[in-house]
Amino acid sequence: METRRVVVHGRVQGVGFRWFVVRNAEALGVGGTVRNRPDGAVEAILRSADAADVDSLIQRIRQGPPASRVERVEVDPIEGSEGERGATMKVIR
Helix, strand or coil, X not given: CEEEEEEEEEECCCCCHHHHHHHHHHHHCXXXXXXXXXXXXXXXXXXXXXXHHHHHHHHHHHHCCCCCEEEEEEXXXXXXXXXXXXXXXXXXC
């Protein structure tokens, strides 16, 4: 299982960024969670049996939805399991 934490900085809150991640994750079969952080960033835990699917989603995240402005993306691998497993993406409020 490939699991990575992605933190996206820039104009990423209030522009539909979490739902953009959900739609693209569902299209690629990637599960995990996505949430707004108090510092204005968006954080996602991405999980898939196929590392290429996670890589594809990260590339889409780097572009973001039209109203966003992605300034920086941090990607860190996560060893073992964290959070829920499965091929669904959930928004945490």
